[in-house]
Amino acid sequence: MNHLNVVYTIWLRDLTTFIRERSRIVGMIGQPLLYLLIVGVGISSGLSLNHAPGGINYLRFMYPGIIGMSTLFTSIFSAMSIIWDREFGFLKEVLVAPVPRWAVAVGKSLGGATVAVLQSIILIALAPFVGVTLTPPMVLEVLALAFLTSLAMTSLGVVFAARMDSMQGFQMVMNFLVMPLFFLSGGLFPVNSAPSWMKTLMYIDPLTYGVDGLRNVVFSGTMVKLPGGLQTSLVSLGRHAGLIRWGLGFDAGVMLLVSLILTTLGAFSFSLE
Secondary structure, eight states: OHHHHHHHHHHHHHHHHHHHOHHHHHHHHHHHHIIIIIIIHHHHTTOGGGGSGGGOOHHHHHHHHHHHHHHHHHHHHHTHHHHHHHHTTHHHHHHHSSSOHHHHHHHHHHHHHHHHHHHHHHHHHTGGGGTOOOOHHHHHHHHHHHHHHHHHHHHHHHHHHTTOOOHHHHHHHHHHHHHHHHHTTTSSSOGGGSOHHHHHHHHHOHHHHHHHHHHHHHHHTOEEEOTTSOEEEHHHHHHHTTSOOSOHHHHHHHHHHHHHHHHHHHHHHHHTO
């Protein structure tokens, strides 16, 4: 029970810190709006994907990728607080306390994942503006996938933050890591359209399965008209067009496994502090 109290306390501290930092909340709202409403609309205006059967325009295609991007950026940089706490002495006080260090790492991972899920809620509210219909069960599925993805990415950040002493070094490593993770996730272009060597990298990228799972859920509730007056779900059309690579069960299973592995690895790395 003491271990659970440690996890809860660290989680609550990170969540409370986030709520009190208004600049982070403003940034959390502004970042997805910038990418979705400006970058997404701008790119979609010049792509042939807009003329795909059933109207799978680029904005609809990009929407799940933006959810994945927001969880990635928010989650992995939440681990930066470990270095911040180390510099200002809070972490030293925690480490000398008679509590298991792995519980501190798990609390950090859960705290970062919770903040990332809060950002996903903002993007879910924007779904009608991109022509996507989400029912309450689908919203829960999106939040569950976003949580698994953000938990994995936060834990990955904890792995690196546990071995670094400077904020500058952590930022450089994360900038080098985050952008490839996002660009290779299939958030901006389909996996099937990539060259063979790039597909291999995309299959290794855990975020690929998170984005594909989100696309399975997001597309499933939207019906589109085909030539001849027929109707089909956007997810069926997406699979036929190669925009969705795997099934939802496979994507969710991979993300669950990756989350468990990275959370364990993060806890182990932090225990070596």
